[in-house]
Amino acid sequence: MLARLRQALARTEAMGRGLETNFFWDPNSTQTIALELQRWALERPGDPFLTFEDRRWTVGSFDAAVNRHARAWRRAGVVAGETVALVLENRPAYLFHYYALAKLGVVAALINPALRGAALSHALRASEARAVVVGEGQLDGLRELAESSDADAVPVSPERVFVDVEGGLGREPEGSGAWVCLGWSSWAEGVAGCSPLPIPEVREHPLTKVVAYIYTSGTTGLPKPAVVKHHRQRRAGDVFGGLAMLTAADIVYVALPLYHASASMIGVSMTIARRAQLVLARRFSASRFWPECRAHGVTTCIYIGELCRYLHNQPPRPDDGEHEVRCFVGNGLRDDIWDGFCERFGIERVVEFYAATEGNAETANVFNLRGTVGPLLFWKMAVVRWDPARGEVVRDAKGRCVRAPFGEPGLLIGKINDRNPYAGYKDAAASQRKILRDVFAPGDAWFDTGDLLRVDRLLHLHFVDRLGDTFRWKGENVSTQEVAEQLNGAPGVLESNVYGVEVPGSEGRAGMAAIVVDGDFDPRAFYAHVSEVLPTYAQPRFLRIVAAMGTTGTFKHKKNDLRDQGWDPARVDDPLLIWDRSSSSYVTLDRATRDAALRGERSL
Numbered sequence: 001m002l003a004r005l006r007q008a009l010a011r012t013e014a015m016g017r018g019l020e021t022n023f024f025w026d027p028n029s030t031q032t033i034a035l036e037l038q039r040w041a042l043e044r045p046g047d048p049f050l051t052f053e054d055r056r057w058t059v060g061s062f063d064a065a066v067n068r069h070a071r072a073w074r075r076a077g078v079v080a081g082e083t084v085a086l087v088l089e090n091r092p093a094y095l096f097h098y099y100a101l102a103k104l105g106v107v108a109a110l111i112n113p114a115l116r117g118a119a120l121s122h123a124l125r126a127s128e129a130r131a132v133v134v135g136e137g138q139l140d141g142l143r144e145l146a147e148s149s150d151a152d153a154v155p156v157s158p159e160r161v162f163v164d165v166e167g168g169l170g171r172e173p174e175g176s177g178a179w180v181c182l183g184w185s186s187w188a189e190g191v192a193g194c195s196p197l198p199i200p201e202v203r204e205h206p207l208t209k210v211v212a213y214i215y216t217s218g219t220t221g222l223p224k225p226a227v228v229k230h231h232r233q234r235r236a237g238d239v240f241g242g243l244a245m246l247t248a249a250d251i252v253y254v255a256l257p258l259y260h261a262s263a264s265m266i267g268v269s270m271t272i273a274r275r276a277q278l279v280l281a282r283r284f285s286a287s288r289f290w291p292e293c294r295a296h297g298v299t300t301c302i303y304i305g306e307l308c309r310y311l312h313n314q315p316p317r318p319d320d321g322e323h324e325v326r327c328f329v330g331n332g333l334r335d336d337i338w339d340g341f342c343e344r345f346g347i348e349r350v351v352e353f354y355a356a357t358e359g360n361a362e363t364a365n366v367f368n369l370r371g372t373v374g375p376l377l378f379w380k381m382a383v384v385r386w387d388p389a390r391g392e393v394v395r396d397a398k399g400r401c402v403r404a405p406f407g408e409p410g411l412l413i414g415k416i417n418d419r420n421p422y423a424g425y426k427d428a429a430a431s432q433r434k435i436l437r438d439v440f441a442p443g444d445a446w447f448d449t450g451d452l453l454r455v456d457r458l459l460h461l462h463f464v465d466r467l468g469d470t471f472r473w474k475g476e477n478v479s480t481q482e483v484a485e486q487l488n489g490a491p492g493v494l495e496s497n498v499y500g501v502e503v504p505g506s507e508g509r510a511g512m513a514a515i516v517v518d519g520d521f522d523p524r525a526f527y528a529h530v531s532e533v534l535p536t537y538a539q540p541r542f543l544r545i546v547a548a549m550g551t552t553g554t555f556k557h558k559k560n561d562l563r564d565q566g567w568d569p570a571r572v573d574d575p576l577l578i579w580d581r582s583s584s585s586y587v588t589l590d591r592a593t594r595d596a597a598l599r600g601e602r603s604l
Helices: 002-023 033-043 059-075 092-104 117-127 136-146 176-181 187-191 200-204 230-243 261-273 286-296 307-312 335-345 428-432 480-487 523-533 560-565 591-598
Strands: 048-052 055-058 083-087 107-110 131-135 161-164 210-215 225-229 251-254 277-280 300-304 327-331 349-354 381-384 410-415 435-437 445-455 460-466 471-473 476-478 493-501 510-517 542-545 576-580 585-588
Touching: 033 059, 033 092, 033 200, 033 230, 033 261, 048 059, 048 092, 055 059, 059 092, 059 187, 083 092, 083 117, 083 136, 092 107, 092 200, 107 117, 117 136, 117 225, 131 136, 136 161, 161 187, 210 230, 210 261, 225 230, 230 261, 230 349, 251 261, 251 286, 261 277, 261 300, 261 327, 286 307, 300 307, 307 335, 335 480, 381 445, 460 480, 471 493, 471 510, 480 493, 480 510, 480 523, 493 560, 523 576, 523 585, 576 591
Parallel strands: 048 277, 083 107, 083 131, 107 210, 131 161, 251 277, 251 300, 300 327, 327 349, 510 542
Antiparallel strands: 048 055, 210 225, 381 410, 410 445, 435 445, 445 460, 471 476, 493 510, 542 576, 576 585
């Protein structure tokens, strides 16, 4: 009993310290996460810190590796204020490079290692990186660019491209001669012989300096590098470490890609801020997730997007609840599986949050309430009415925005001021396009999140949809997220992705859903389900049966290609079904059926 009381007091203290950092921070301070790492390593070098597969690092040995990497970057001529692009998969070297650069005041551009061709070239150009470090698994993509007809496809001089081979010296990957001929260098040779002693420059970088560029998902165009400053990382580490009630006894599991903010800015940062332990996975695997958590005694997990659904869709096992995990931190846990997920796996606390990498409107589920992303922090954010037909905020006769009433989906905006700064994107013009002005008073400025949320009567926020995903049909607004949650409850449906498609001759867009099904799926039963749980205008007019759902590297559903291919059997190889009121079912959609619908002979 006494041990439990001590643990409860420690967790309460951790939560209090985290919230204190959120409200009171000194912009002139140099208390960065990188400095916290170095201080921890000096004070308690033997503390266990990182586990990756069968390898382990104490915080002292980890920080020593970081320091060697920092000196190697310094020797390579990189200086504070410059940018280095990291094109690496999840492994300890990623963190060595990241914190080495942070200690030197160099900005790390975190680039998705799966990018190829024009997308990779764009990401490198947008970062204005002066150097690139690439892993052996990503060599082919960068080499293809370097050998292309576009001389500027890799906008970095060859001597500043470094290949970091897992395993170090003596482990050159297949085809290494090709990159040596390109003038690229072996990172292992550069870091060999560098001193592991602390880096004094780490104390010179105030919280207002940029630590990283993290790229947006690219749902509205090519990915843009969002600016992340040291204070944002420090606050994320302290606040989420506090909300998760982390102590030094906790073990955090990160299976998300490190180029994503939830992994690097939250998962790793809160582990360092709370001096806990980190278990890093090379990649997410639904089948290996719980065995790895059990093997390492994990207590806290980081999630995003559909990760929890993939775990929930795994066949039930008698040992589902046999683990030490008590808390999940992330965003994207949907209402339709929230309770079932927590009950099945014995999760006591879910810290669901809302945030945009480039923005300033953040909140989190402080009170562990089902389905909410957190309270509406009225001093820094607001939800205003949105006109989907005009694609703009609603303004009154005086030209001011109108706050959305309880329950009505509206645009979430974040107030921009000295205490709640907006970092935006590296591209200043792109940053300006996300600012609303004269919102509630002359000259005020607010960040446009591009997301629809609603406020309940307890002043808590609920995510509704991305503005680009919501569509109108028959004069009504349809939230793809809310429809998907209902479809996921239909018999035989494992996963759904809802989007709007054009129907020639009709205004707006009709609902369409790509669904992953099992052997129990029956079109007639599905029709009965949607008729019961959704109004007629929100019921999908078209279904696309897919073997697996396409997702981004951070488990968000891909919609653009599905939306572009629409409901045309000539463009879609997957089975298609169409809503059929006459038979109270969904029936096969072939070319003849499509033509009949276009002629108006089949009601939609």
